[in-house]
Amino acid sequence: MQQHTPLYLALAALATGAPIAVAQDEPRPAAGQIEEVSVYAQRREQTVADVPISITAYSGDLLERANIIELDALSDITPGLVIQEQSPNNPGFVIRGITSDSGSSQAAPRVSVYYNGVDVSRSRGSYFELFDIERVEVVKGPQATLFGTAASVGAVSVYTARPQEELAGSLTVNAGNYSSRLARGFVTGGSDLVQARLAFQHRERDGFIDNIAGSPASQNPDGFRQSDLQGIERTALRSSLRLTPTDDLTIDFVYTWEENDDTGTSFKNGLYAPTGGDSSPFSFVEMAGSPFSEAALGKADLGIEREVEDYNLRMEWQPTERLTVTSLSAWREFESLEVFDADGTQAWFLEFGEDAEGEQFNQELRAVYSGDRFTTIVGANYFDEEGSQRVPFSTEESIFLNCVGALPVDAACIEPDGRVNLLTPVLTSGLLDVLPYSSEFANYGKNEILSAFADVTWAASDALELTAGLRYIDESRESGFSAIAPNSALLGFLGLNQPLLPVVDTGGAIVRADGSFDDWLPRFNALWRVSDSTNVYATVSKGRRSDVIDVTATRDSAGNAVADVTEVPAEIVWNYEVGAKGASNDRRLSYSVSLFYQDYSDFQVTLQDDAGNFFTANAGSATNLGVEADVRALLGSSLELFANAAWIDAEIDDDASNGTLAGNRFRLQPEWTASTGLFLDQPLNGALNLTGSLVYSWRSEVFFEPENAPIAGLPIEEDAYGLLSARIGIASAGQGWELSVFASNLLDEEYLVDAGNTGGSFGNPTFVAGPPLFWGVQLDYDFGAY
Template structure:
């Protein structure tokens, strides 16, 4: 334990939510448990990590009802999680969005599962259950988490097997046909212990769909996780974990503005051969295996190996025009195979702590986008038929003199990527004095990226009859006649970080950080000619305080940051073809301040609050083109939340428990062009129930979006390119009743 850890025990706000019941804190704030995190690849007090980090343990996640990624937005300042569907997630840290689903694109946020990078957006989502803790780290963290952490990282650590027998079962039911079962069992002997956790969640769609297909924006998911811990000696531990996630959701409702928040949505896709399914919906399977070997060589040296393999296949079909017409019908079949290996040597001493290591990551990814329509309908809806205004279902019959009533049209495009990178990294902390600790780290990379593109967009029969040899998109989507074109690039970035941590007194630490991040080059092939979008480079500067207000049970942290971007990469949808691509928007800056606190107001009540103010966007410089001066997509200027945990005895055997949160975000734009904006949104969540005094069982009534606020999650989307912008509704008020029973020692 470093000298600074011995001197200071301040905790950051929400990060310091403790796992013991509030009522058990009989002796006051001095008994608050120290929060331990592993963001720097070793166990440390969270107060002694010289960067902004939040940590939520499994008990806290359960108490607050956090079982989805987007729920973390309420608890972590500067974090926004947008989930259009299980297949399409957007992670926003400090105003910067990571949501590129293309195979050649690179993530900006590292999502780690048990020490392994799973950041590919179509596979980065998994069910949140039976967790040991979640850590969210902000700012470029390439030294610790690789290049995907160009703006931050989210690390999920699952609960480990234990020797003592224990089990837990939770069941729940609610409105919109909500049904949920979650459970786990663990136990074993001195050398081998096992754990099995599983969850099944289902809810009908909340957007009524008047077509023959199911209501939309619901979910149907199943996941299970067997894990094994083998400890042949006190110095050697082997953890084997398998994760299986399956989603068969009814799909996302991209609705026209005219039917937003009504019961008049009528969305469907036609019978087809290219979309992969004849209904709007999601069919997604993710399989993951992780092996971690930890060997304590002696009191000063420890060797860790982490190997993992992950494969995913995520198919989603959607009606992109948001109307009753089967005009824009798309699907995306994203698949991939990832393998990684990391070997790390940790060393520790009286003044020096750190690690050196190497890792290798290999990935093959593909994104197949299918398109289905009817020629006459498509041409009339897109305004390509003179004298015809709006969508005309009988256009084909009129143009062929009644000879043909419909001309189905199908096409596709596909991009593939083969990415490989070798990493060498080192990180060393030196405690110069009892008060001052300095950290220097660096990651060296050798990265190779290959990308290919192929498509098949056949000529339009109707356009051919008018002497026009073109596909329905007038050639704006390249047709390679099913032939692949390819390109490649490589890079050798050097990504350093420098940190200082200073103990101002026994209850207050100050820190400063300088770090560099990089988002890899993108090979853009959709034009038919290899185009390299240069690597996005980020310089990050940050100062902060972590401490306790004198001798009171009030813990807080404050961070001020400035980030400068070169070659800021933006993902846009082409205004004419509807095809997604990556562009270089030039330079950008990001300035902000974040704060959070936690106050143990009494033995019964704990209050938490967080806030973040961010001023970010593309620099208002003419050299930055059409996006100059624009605000980032999904970036609110102000976010904040207030939460509480309350517990009081009813009698000697029963407790009354309650928790809740109120969250706020200011207005946001849903596109980098800043055409679609939504006003500020605030949401309220509440839970209340009874529990046995020993926590053996509990019964809770929970409500999300309690005031039933109407808000949207996204706007514009693919349909906007054809004059049919669409909107995705946020979830309405949902209510559920949950029962939990525990057996054995947890």
């Protein structure tokens, strides 16, 4: 291990406190310097300082060895980025205040998540384990010209490690509290013609929120015994093959398979306490689910069953020293079933499932020509996806109607002692003891996008570069909706013939609508090299979130179910940004700062209707002003410092024409974020090094819903909080092993990662607790030419 660990790797290590190591295939910085990271955000290799946009980069191959295995850990240390992982089925990506987390198949993503150069932004398929990674790039601001329409506000781009000719491998194991266990590793090798790489990761951990449902302490001790919540069991495997049949042709094929089998998400009800407990989201729960869960929702217990497969073929041909032609083909499919207790209580009240499926195909062909003064990129892309999101529902009719306040009776939903009022016998005069009810609704989406793009950079002088780019997109979108929603038997007793949820029954038939759209997406950049160590830049770019064809069902004059179509216009953003990047003191200190202003029209927000169905609405105009800054420094020969901060004033314009959301802050975006850390790599003798890290990250208040308002008198927000992480370890100076002890959330801070949720639409807001103190011991061993 080097005496001066590159800071970007130290940043990666802070979230878990894992050991830090340097791969041999990365160029090492000169002694006493901070390393410059190579990135491909402009479809060619450049240093971060030479890219005239705001970008934060981490060496992904090193992130894997540093035990960064989830993307949300990066957001603690990346200015302008927030990643919320409620579950692998429901991740939220936020760049500069704009959230992309809608599970609807009818809506388009905003933040582009790229995996090996291919857009995988569809929410239920965008989560993946970070293991055996080459690099991660976080690009902020609209990047539609080179990344595509999904990157309307930025992109998180991940590249996996490629095979190498020399035999090498790695194995990591760790164990910690909550019975956590992890094993990961890789092996690679080959010849000058063929190289292969096989990598894997498996990790599991017990839930950190106790669930007493089905235990002797619950209301139903003989009921189904649910697992503790927020537990994980995740397995991933990746095989990579590289062929180099000629000196100018490289072919890479990557296959990735992942499976998640996590326990349920802890949606803790804020109004009603579990038996013998309280309504704090950090204490135990009594989430019993539905007694008909397997038949009605598809799975007997609360939790997630998710599988993802990804096939990626990249061919790069370099017929001349100046010209590179790249073909990128990819296929990705996912299936994800999540069963969740949306009311977060012992009541058989709001028991939902979400069965999401998706298939995506991508084909891109591009050419990059690097001349003496001009660098030109031209290409075309075809993207096709088809998906569905089916939402089954199960409840007991009298419990549901009583808990939403729709019955003319004076009975609490849940009594202070934890008893759930079952009123069916009373309301049916003893004819029925219980009235199970189930229904489902589903949305469907099929999107086909054809685009062509060109980007030209002109070196006007040795100090000045000017870039202009343009992408034309032509898209066809089709949306569908179906529902099976029988009338409520109990409401029938009361003289009403309608379903429990306000959904029009289509009898399972799909009603559809479609449309075609096109647009031009430009960008303009200027980079001025003020000196050998300082660059300043300015950029203007346009971003676009696609039009949404929102389809539900209504009834025509004859009583037939027909499509009820709302077309939400495309969200358009113009981004104006200036910034500076530089280094001093012989690269012992580096810094960057950016100032941006974003102007939105037809700003799209995700809302939830009375049936719990998420939909997209037009909130009008919005503006976003912000500053981001970071600094990195070497302090002596063994100590390294980083600090960053971001201020983002993101809100819907306070204009009466913007309706009830006017003046509200964007959801999930704190106004202030900051983090700082120290990292140690101190030689003890010729054979051993002492390594360590201490990192603190802080966020100001955040709202979890666009309304910025309480539900049932409970605030749907999180106050400011900070998290502290630490690590200390002993590493060999040349034998390839390291033993360390690590802790995240060292002070056991209590904080929320989400609030409101589906229960909030029914007047029962729920709250999801963030992870508590995690600690563990880890051993890393590397061999070969790594």
